[in-house]
Amino acid sequence: MATGRTHRPATRSRGIPEATVARLPLYLRALTALSERSVPTVSSEELAAAAGVNSAKLRKDFSYLGSYGTRGVGYDVEYLVYQISRELGLTQDWPVVIVGIGNLGAALANYGGFASRGFRVAALIDADPSMTGKPVAGIPVQHTDDLETIIEENGVSIGVIATPAGAAQQVCDRLVAAGVTSILNFAPTVLSVPDGVDVRKVDLSIELQILAFHEQRKAGEETTGDGTVDTAPPAAPPAATVRRTDGTDSGPDGDVPAVMPA
Amino acid sequence: MATGRTHRPATRSRGIPEATVARLPLYLRALTALSERSVPTVSSEELAAAAGVNSAKLRKDFSYLGSYGTRGVGYDVEYLVYQISRELGLTQDWPVVIVGIGNLGAALANYGGFASRGFRVAALIDADPSMTGKPVAGIPVQHTDDLETIIEENGVSIGVIATPAGAAQQVCDRLVAAGVTSILNFAPTVLSVPDGVDVRKVDLSIELQILAFHEQRKAGEETTGDGTVDTAPPAAPPAATVRRTDGTDSGPDGDVPAVMPA
DNA sequence: CCATCTTTGTGCACACGTTCACAAAGGCAT
DNA sequence: ATGCCTTTGTGAACGTGTGCACAAAGATGG
Incomplete structure (x- = not known):
């Protein structure tokens, strides 16, 4: 809301x-x-x-x-x-739960970096009943139904979300309601949380897109025909007159001026 | 002046x-x-x-x-x-290679977010010979020996490093030498690259530590702060006469710690 | 004890990023 | 057309982050 x-x-x-x-x-x-x-x-x-x-x-x-x-x-x-x-608060132990044990969640569970400093994987949680009890990284997966119990019994305050995007907000809400106040979100979604809850996001797609931007800039803008221009032609401009702050308009494409990179 | x-x-x-x-x-x-x-x-x-x-x-x-x-x-x-x-440069196709097909690398290869926008996994590369030819996410893993050839033949300019920390810099150097100019680094290491190469880092451990900091701060606000209830006893204060061990000078870069598990 | 050398800690100026607040621009109803 | 209403685009104020440059603090050597 x-x-x-x-x-x-x-x-x-x-x-x-x-x-x-x-x-x-x-x-x-x-x-x-x-x-x-x-x-x-x-x-x-x-x-x-x-x-x-x-x-x-x-x-x-x-x-x-x-x-x-x-x-x-x-x-x-x-x-x-x-x-x-x-x-940083690493002199104490931080129990962490990972929700969503798919490819990424399993990789996270196996990641050695967690245990190395103060962080302990307290539980793995997944919504798929066929996963329940199956050990991943030596820890049996538990079902989402028990999420609240797991959080409370282990005193978990940090949760990792590795579910599909569609489930992320719902999982987030349940985590927060159960007492989690810090969330590390791997799902490609913006999470809304109440005040006092911290969210950090890790998004592979976004990182790649940022790299692509710089890559494009480096490659120089004049030769568009380098790769495959497979995308549809520019969409129709808004009904009214298209106004450009730039005077050097020479067509639908090729309007990004070359800028010296560094 | x-x-x-x-x-x-x-x-x-x-x-x-x-x-x-x-x-x-x-x-x-x-x-x-x-x-x-x-x-x-x-x-x-x-x-x-x-x-x-x-x-x-x-x-x-x-x-x-x-x-x-x-x-x-x-x-x-x-x-x-x-x-x-x-x-963002997403109207063209960006071939990407993933180096290091462990838990994380495999998860990245399976991640749907790559293909969704302009990014195409051109190759998976791993140093383990027993991995070579084995399909991951439908793509056969290739050996590190062929790294340069793969980069050049596919015109790859974006590389993803998911190797252990100890191998990351070496892989990075080879990628850059072969023509890669943008790197997404998942290994917990600082990479040094020449000018003109972009590096973005994704580090799970760092994200968790940042969350732990805020978590500790939240906990301290309620209980009068000060937080001296931690475990380990404080290390010795800065010793007075400390003499520099001059023999261990290893140059400007003291890297290669090799402390990452798989 | 004094001179010298090294390295920290920080004041200051500048660059970058965020937010406010509002005039200008356009749609829509009359 | 005209006037009202909505929403953009942006100048300006403000806050945050960065880097320089240097005085102060302490070690070291004579």
Whole structure:
């Protein structure tokens, strides 16, 4: 009913910028690799290179967490691993349920990255009765009917949706009603959720389309005949006069001017 | 001072903001759904609701493409579908290769979202010889040895990496050398690529960690925050005299951690 | 103890993205 | 036609993110 507003003032004086939060896992991964090689300290320059970011950005990011570095030396790897882990909430265990055990859901269940940090697959749930009891990644699939019970008994607050698009909103509603407050959505649909529930979306199709846009730009726009122009000709413009802000109109196609890429 | 840095504004060129490009697929999906229901026109308000964004943002996004709406009426659905498709480069066919046919790679190959819009799985590639020839999603897996040939013969410019982290950079280098200029990376590693190559990353672990951060924050708001109830004891504070281990200098790139399971 | 060198932490300026608010544009009824 | 009503397109204000550049902080060596 209500449009899901993820809007949230948040970010008080103590709040960490969202962009920084999104990079913390990146730093953590690089630091973990250093830790496994028993590297005691690391400079912002080195760590930034490993994480693929600017060193100034990294230092500013860390400044939001506190002053954990030592000037002239760098950062203590173990200490920083702990601080970031704590900030991200990875020092506790997060039970997770995966709903929709198709190709993708099964792949997610088998993905080692889940268990590696604080996340534990508490249950696999699918609507297909023939799947019930069948083990996937060593965990027996349970039926959707028991969704609410599973959530409550395991204290699950993070749910992963890997169902077809048509079922996603319904599953989402049930998850939220049962107490889930964070959702990772793999279904190609926009989910509406009440305030206080976080949704993150992973959409393969969208990522590819973004790449295609840049790819097209790189290829230069003049030669359209490179591939197969299999799509229908341009649809009829709206009934009224088509107005263009661009004066260089030379026809239905070829109006995107070439722009120097980088 | 007086460095006279020649930073040309250039923002007024025909470049579409990156944030807008990232939303175009979202609009396109909503429009396609409307098209299938034979809805002739749609207002910015309605479409924005369907796409889960602000209507002002949507109108501004569309304004970068041109004036395709009709005041007092809205947007012609079919026309807009075509315009966005063209802008995203979806009016042509994009052959894609998937490298690394494990759990995730197989799931990606089976994912219907690929074929739905302009993207065609041209080949599946895996390093395991026992996989070679085995059909996945109706396509026989080919061996990594033939990677370069496959890329060139099919004119592939978009590659999907679903290998373990340890192999990702090597695969990436070969893809780029063979002519791929856009990469969608599912391996939990930072890829380095030359200029002109686009990389987009999809990382399940990172998404979960971001959710965990917000989840922890929500839990802390209720219970007086502070949250010192965690498990592991804090690591030692930054040690004073830490001497740099100089012998382990491995150059600018300290990669190849190889910490991913299958 | 002092000089020097390295590296952090951050003020500042700029670029990018979002939202508001409203004039202009067009349809529609009379 | 004319006037009203709806909705777009966009200028401007505001907020967020990024990168430079440098002073402060601490280590290191004499």
